[in-house]
Amino acid sequence: MVKDYRKLGIHAMSQEPYVWDPHRMYGQYGIDCDMRINFDRLRELRTQRAIQCMKKHGFGALLCFTQSKIRYITSTYQFGSKGDALLLYRYCLLTEDGPILFETVGTDLMCVTNAAPWLTDIKPAIVFKTGAGSAKELMVKKFAKQIKQTLEEHGVAKEKLGVDEFGAYVAYKALEEEGINVADGTPALDEAVMIKFPEELEILKQANAITDAAFETVRQILRPGIRECEIAGAISNTLYSLGSEKWVHMTFASGGDTNPFRRWGPTDKLIRYGDLVIIDIIQQYAGYWTCVYRTFVCGGKRAATEEQKEIHKQCYDALYGAIKKIRPGVTTAEIAETWRDLEFYAADQKYKTVSLLNFGHGLGTSDHEAPYITLAYSSEYPVEIKKNMFLAVETYVGKPGGRCGVRLEENLVVTDSGVEVFSLAPFDENLTE
Numbered sequence: 001m002v003k004d005y006r007k008l009g010i011h012a013m014s015q016e017p018y019v020w021d022p023h024r025m026y027g028q029y030g031i032d033c034d035m036r037i038n039f040d041r042l043r044e045l046r047t048q049r050a051i052q053c054m055k056k057h058g059f060g061a062l063l064c065f066t067q068s069k070i071r072y073i074t075s076t077y078q079f080g081s082k083g084d085a086l087l088l089y090r091y092c093l094l095t096e097d098g099p100i101l102f103e104t105v106g107t108d109l110m111c112v113t114n115a116a117p118w119l120t121d122i123k124p125a126i127v128f129k130t131g132a133g134s135a136k137e138l139m140v141k142k143f144a145k146q147i148k149q150t151l152e153e154h155g156v157a158k159e160k161l162g163v164d165e166f167g168a169y170v171a172y173k174a175l176e177e178e179g180i181n182v183a184d185g186t187p188a189l190d191e192a193v194m195i196k197f198p199e200e201l202e203i204l205k206q207a208n209a210i211t212d213a214a215f216e217t218v219r220q221i222l223r224p225g226i227r228e229c230e231i232a233g234a235i236s237n238t239l240y241s242l243g244s245e246k247w248v249h250m251t252f253a254s255g256g257d258t259n260p261f262r263r264w265g266p267t268d269k270l271i272r273y274g275d276l277v278i279i280d281i282i283q284q285y286a287g288y289w290t291c292v293y294r295t296f297v298c299g300g301k302r303a304a305t306e307e308q309k310e311i312h313k314q315c316y317d318a319l320y321g322a323i324k325k326i327r328p329g330v331t332t333a334e335i336a337e338t339w340r341d342l343e344f345y346a347a348d349q350k351y352k353t354v355s356l357l358n359f360g361h362g363l364g365t366s367d368h369e370a371p372y373i374t375l376a377y378s379s380e381y382p383v384e385i386k387k388n389m390f391l392a393v394e395t396y397v398g399k400p401g402g403r404c405g406v407r408l409e410e411n412l413v414v415t416d417s418g419v420e421v422f423s424l425a426p427f428d429e430n431l432t433e
Contacts, residue, residue, distance in 0.1 A: 014198045020413055020420040025205045028243060037286075042199035043075045043118055050094055050192045057188035060159025061151055062094040065171075068366035069164050069189050071287050074099045076116050077245075078108065090125045093147065095154040102126070102146075123150070144174035151180070162188055190370040194362055196390045200288065201413055204363070204390055207285035208411055208422040210242045211292050214281050215425035222298055224273040228252055228266035231279070239283050247283035248367070251293075251407075254278070258295075259398035259405035261357070273299040276308060278407045282367050289367040291392040292423045293409035301430045308404055312431040315397040315406040318342055318358060322373070322393050323410060327418045331382035332373045335360060335393075339375060342397065348375035357396040363411060364390060389414045406431075 018024050026036045050073050054062050064070050070092045071077050078090065090108070093100040101116075102125040103109045113122055126143035151157040162185020163172060172182050196204070217238045218231060232252060239247050252266040255275040271277060275298045282291045295312060297304045321338045339358040340349075348355050353376050360373030371383035373393070390413050398405025411423040 017415065017420075019198045019201050020415045022205055022208065022420060022422045022424060025209065026202060028206060037199050037202050039075075039199070040118070042197060045197050045199070046072055046075070046192075047094075047099060049195075049197075050189065051096055051098075053188040053192040054094060054162065054185070055096070056191075057162065057185075058160055059162040059183070059185055059188060060095065060156030061154070062162045062164065062185045062188060063091065063147065064094070064164040064185075064189070065091050066164055066366075068364075070101070072189070072193060072365045074101045074116070074119060075287075076101060076103075076112050076119070077287065078104075089127055093150055095151075095156055097154050100150060140170055140174045141177075143171060144178045144180070147175060148178045148180055161185070164189055193364050193366070193369050194371065194389055195386060196364065196388050196413070200364065201388070201390065203286045203288045204290075204411070204413070205422055207244075207283070207288050207290045208292070208424070210239060210244055210285055211281045211283060211290040211423065212425040213242060214238045214283075215279075215292070215294050218277075218279060218294075218296060219428075222271070222277065222296055224271065224298055226271055228254055228269050228271065228277075231271075231277075232266035235279075235281065239281075243285060245284045245286070247281065251278065251280035251282075253407075254298075256403065258407075259402050261396060261398065261405050261407065271298050274303040274305070275299075276404045276406065278405070280407070280409070284367075287365050289363055289365070290411055290423070291361075291363055291367050291394070291409060292411055292425065293394055293407045294425060294427065295406045295408060295431065296428045297430050301433065304430045307402075308406075309431050311397050311399070311402075311404060312406045312408075312427070315395050315408050316427065316432075318395040318397060319393060319408050319410065322360065322395070323412065323419060323421075326385055326391070326393075326412070326414060328385055328387045328414060328416065330385050332360070332371050332378040332385070333382035335373050335385075336375050336378040339395070342395075352376050356394075358394070360391055360393040362390065363392050385414055387414055387416060391419075 073094050074092050089104045091102050100121040101119055102123050103112045105124040126139055126146055160181045160183050162183055164186050175182050214235045217234050221234055251263050253262045254271050254277045258276045258278050277296045280293045322335050325335045325338055342358055354374050362369030362371055392409055392411050394409035396407045410421050412419040412421045
């Protein structure tokens, strides 16, 4: 009898501590003489994890609109305009029988049918976005009837249906009018994605290796007179050349825009001698995201001021003060407490909301996953840290009214006794010596 080696998962990738070592990494391509990433196994593991969490939270089915959750469950992906926003062009349903994908009709439906043979149930999506105009009421009713019929086919029409985002109110209202018991399914999916499989960690290693290379590109080309957008172009070239699916340059600040920290994308602004440059590379590889900040000084060691070096040190200490707390069994509250005395705009404490300045979050098929680590609410709603969580931890320091600020971030996996950092791009030595 021939063994199904796709399901064995007994190669080095599954063994600790190999899976935690960022230097023990496989090649990017599938070959016949090395196991590497077993995507068949990963697809099955993710689906089964989602089903387990779905049942644990009391749902008969989960309905997902966000693209990151659709990818986690179905391993399908749409580029460009079909990002992670609630565009309502496509969605998926998960039952104990497995995933059902509802894809945009036409070439999209044809392409995904050809590309995803592991999916045995693909149906046409009912597009009821606002652009439907006066036809929207008709389309959303058709959508609700379609979901109800599918639930009936799988014998779960009378059970509770979890929905991943409650922003699409009109869809949920229509489902309720069809007699479907609708509830928020996000907690089940959040729990599903928090603990990473070995295959996921291998992808995250490779994703971080690509990000490391992009930061090396920045180090090589940064000079007085270069524009922010030119650096962004060079980053983009490096990322796509190495296999990145897409990247989000939502944070790129230089000079005076580092304090207060302006969370814009790159502009046509010239970078000057002595400017600090903050860059966050948020890019996706094989469905998994990195989120890594580095801060550089333009002009080298001679350009760096003592103020800049001191702020960089404070930011680094705040970052690694939190990272040193991370290990299985501690809570997000204990980690967030390390930032309690940071002086810069303590917005998390003042407003009890998330400023994203001194902050931690999960990383996976979405660039912001559970758990969050924040002074806004982690003390009241702590989450226990567990082995094989993959986290991004980020800090910011800039004195109120000061001329500059520093932002740093690391990506890491939680091991048996602590962490292993996957983001290996060095901090700017001009600011650390």
